[in-house]
Amino acid sequence: MKTFCGRANPTTGALDWVEESEEYDYHQEIARSCYADMLHDKDRNEKYYQGIRAAVSRVKARGERVVVLDIGTGTGLLSMMAVTAGADYCYAIEVFKPMAQAATCIVERNGFSDKIKVINKHSTEVTVGPDGDMQERANILVTELFDTELIGEGALPSYEHAHMHLVQADCEAVPHRATVYAQLVESDMLWKWSQLQPIEVDGNKLLPPPAVVKCAGAPSVCDIQLSQVPPESFTPLGPICTMFRVDFSKPVSSAAQSYTAQFKAQTSGRAQVVLSWWDIDMDPDGNIVCTMAPSWNYSDPHTYPWRDHWMQSVYFLPAEENVSEGEELNLIVSHDDYSLWYSLTHSEQNDVKVAPFRPCCTCQAHLVWTRPRFGELNDEQRTESYVNALRSILKPDSVCLSVSDGSLLPIFAHLLGSKKVRRPFFSESQGSQISELPSPYTDSCLLRQHPKLHGKFQISVLMGEPYFSTSLLPWHSLFFWYCRTAVAQLLHPSATILPRAATLYIIAVEFQDLWRIRAACGTCEGFDVSPMDEMIQRSLDYRESLEAEPHPLWEYPCRALTKPRPVLTFDFTQCVPEQPVNSDGTVAFTGRGHCHGVALWMEYQLTEDITVSMGLTKPVREEGACEWNPHRKQGVFFFRSVRETSGDGREDLSYNLTFDPHTGDIKMNFSVTEP
Numbered sequence: 104m105k106t107f108c109g110r111a112n113p114t115t116g117a118l119d120w121v122e123e124s125e126e127y128d129y130h131q132e133i134a135r136s137c138y139a140d141m142l143h144d145k146d147r148n149e150k151y152y153q154g155i156r157a158a159v160s161r162v163k164a165r166g167e168r169v170v171v172l173d174i175g176t177g178t179g180l181l182s183m184m185a186v187t188a189g190a191d192y193c194y195a196i197e198v199f200k201p202m203a204q205a206a207t208c209i210v211e212r213n214g215f216s217d218k219i220k221v222i223n224k225h226s227t228e229v230t231v232g233p234d235g236d237m238q239e240r241a242n243i244l245v246t247e248l249f250d251t252e253l254i255g256e257g258a259l260p261s262y263e264h265a266h267m268h269l270v271q272a273d274c275e276a277v278p279h280r281a282t283v284y285a286q287l288v289e290s291d292m293l294w295k296w297s298q299l300q301p302i303e304v305d306g307n308k309l310l311p312p313p314a315v316v317k318c319a320g321a322p323s324v325c326d327i328q329l330s331q332v333p334p335e336s337f338t339p340l341g342p343i344c345t346m347f348r349v350d351f352s353k354p355v356s357s358a359a360q361s362y363t364a365q366f367k368a369q370t371s372g373r374a375q376v377v378l379s380w381w382d383i384d385m386d387p388d389g390n391i392v393c394t395m396a397p398s399w400n401y402s403d404p405h406t407y408p409w410r411d412h413w414m415q416s417v418y419f420l421p422a423e424e425n426v427s428e429g430e431e432l433n434l435i436v437s438h439d440d441y442s443l444w445y446s447l448t449h450s451e452q453n454d455v456k457v458a459p460f461r462p463c464c465t466c467q468a469h470l471v472w473t474r475p476r477f478g479e480l481n482d483e484q485r486t487e488s489y490v491n492a493l494r495s496i497l498k499p500d501s502v503c504l505s506v507s508d509g510s511l512l513p514i515f516a517h518l519l520g521s522k523k524v525r526r527p528f529f530s531e532s533q534g535s536q537i538s539e540l541p542s543p544y545t546d547s548c549l550l551r552q553h554p555k556l557h558g559k560f561q562i563s564v565l566m567g568e569p570y571f572s573t574s575l576l577p578w579h580s581l582f583f584w585y586c587r588t589a590v591a592q593l594l595h596p597s598a599t600i601l602p603r604a605a606t607l608y609i610i611a612v613e614f615q616d617l618w619r620i621r622a623a624c625g626t627c628e629g630f631d632v633s634p635m636d637e638m639i640q641r642s643l644d645y646r647e648s649l650e651a652e653p654h655p656l657w658e659y660p661c662r663a664l665t666k667p668r669p670v671l672t673f674d675f676t677q678c679v680p681e682q683p684v685n686s687d688g689t690v691a692f693t694g695r696g697h698c699h700g701v702a703l704w705m706e707y708q709l710t711e712d713i714t715v716s717m718g719l720t721k722p723v724r725e726e727g728a729c730e731w732n733p734h735r736k737q738g739v740f741f742f743r744s745v746r747e748t749s750g751d752g753r754e755d756l757s758y759n760l761t762f763d764p765h766t767g768d769i770k771m772n773f774s775v776t777e778p
Contacts, residue, residue, distance in 0.1 A: 327414060337376070662696060
């Protein structure tokens with residue numbers, strides 16, 4: 104059965120009605136899932152297997168029949184481990200229907216159907232009894248309900264319910280406990296992701312409004328690959344603190360709680376950010392530990408096990424605070440049933456109470472600007488490029504229109520002397536202060552909705568970064584081009600467009616680790632999980648395998664195997680064409696390695712001599728190392744299978760890309776060929 108769905112087109116701005124299969128959402132969820140990443144996580148799998156073997160042995164030593172409850176079974180891997188370790192029976196619960204079906208198929212293929220029952224329900228809906236889903240309560244509880252924040256997937260309520268209704272009072276648990284760690288740091292780099300900093304333009308200092316300065320910021324955790332944040336970019340103000348532990352073998356409460364770690368400041372500085380991660384002990388004695396600590400916390404960083412399904416967390420304090428070396432500090436972590444938040448008090452503030460609600464944004468800026476967007480607006484080098492470009496084109500009588508979401512360009516143009524600036528985000532009464540909140544609507548949209556404005560003035564400068572909150576892939580910012588076309592009749596014949604053009608670049612890459620999220624597993628710890636590979640591939644073939652996907656490549660090291668190649672140029676001085684724009688060709692492989700796919704990004708030509716890149720920020724180094732723009736996501740087109748390249752000119756990357764002006768899509772095809 105198919106149905107018509109209305110989808111907002113991020114490139115054209117139109118509402119497209121498309122015919123989709125009723126299974127479309129399932130396919131998207133599966134295609135973009137991290138199931139493969141989890142199965143490629145050898146450290147995780149081995150630690151779980153060791154913990155399960157030990158738990159089964161402990162129950163058998165008590166002379167009991169081993170009954171396992173596996174909540175969030177996924178592929179059924181942990182249940183199969185339990186049966187192999189000697190469990191008598193397993194109940195494997197999986198709420199996501201396609202995954203439950205895959206688990207049933209995998210269990211059957213591995214010959215465990217008589218000892219593993221897959222239950223397609225949420226664990227809180229499972230019943231126990233003669234006519235229930237489970238015949239008896241389990242004496243081993245196995246789960247993998249964790250996210251980067253530990254409790255963000257509802258682990259606490261699920262454990263709470265399981266102990267009350269599904270497992271025995273003296274049950275074993277794998278993992279047995281979790282421990283949350285945190286470290287207070289000063290970091291200008293990370294703090295710029297949370298608070299708008301003062302900006303200087305031609306001697307004028309732009310100050311963020313008090314409402315933004317006093318705002319506690321976005322309440323959600325910032326999960327990143329902390330291993331890619333250089334240690335020199337932050338200063339530890341205290342030791343790594345053990346914040347709290349959760350014993351999963353005993354009844355768990357999901358009620359809000361707070362915990363405090365007391366320590367002396369190691370150095371003076373500004374307390375801004377809390378870095379946090381957790382580890383899990385698979386056994387009561389803590390001999391089998393799986394840790395999420397970043398690589399720079401390892402004595403040998405090369406032994407760090409990469410994973411993307413569990414990363415590390417960055418929390419921003421509600422406001423930065425000055426601390427002095429030797430000062431007694433209290434770092435407080437609070438949680439509800441799904442999230443954590445941190446606060447800091449000084450030694451004289453001993454009355455620590457449970458925060459009833461987590462901090463939330465009151466200025467609304469944090470609801471509109473993402474953390475990478477804050478970082479982008481605070482990027483001094485980027486700001487300098489735009490100011491220099493504007494300075495070179497603005498005249499005292501310029502009439503400007505800005506087309507970007509939540510942009511500061513209208514303010515820059517005003518300070519540089521422009522006569523009139525269409526600026527929905529700027530208030531003259533506040534002088535050079537950023538006084539109004541970002542809006543998802545641009546002036547061009549307002550003009551399109553109000554035809555009476557047409558002809559009242561002519562725009563001499565149309566400017567944009569471009570940035571739009573709905574953009575995911577690099578070319579979604581071509582919405583600027585469509586807005587430029589929509590207001591063409593308002594432009595002066597000699598109007599200047601900034602940026603004047605955009606160019607899409609490609610480069611073939613070998614990923615250090617990111618390839619794992621798309622690689623087939625085949626077998627995992629000796630079990631055949633190929634039905635999951637087949638399920639993911641079917642979903643990819645549904646549509647996703649023909650498309651690129653967005654990734655912040657600064658978090659995922661890769662090595663260039665070709666030189667960057669410009670493949671499509673979009674001339675913003677002209678309107679969007681009626682006919683498709685095509686580009687095809689080849690680029691020689693210059694590096695030897697394993698080609699996992701192609702990275703794509705946009706570069707914007709602001710003026711004749713000023714260009715800003717949303718991708719590579721520096722030339723590729725001789726060994727192929729790449730440095731990526733940390734504020735925007737790049738596109739990645741993964742190959743279905745890895746291709747080895749010699750780097751001696753025997754192989755080429757063949758490409759064919761077509762921009763469809765009616766849909767705003769870019770269809771692409773890449774392959775590795777030998778001349």
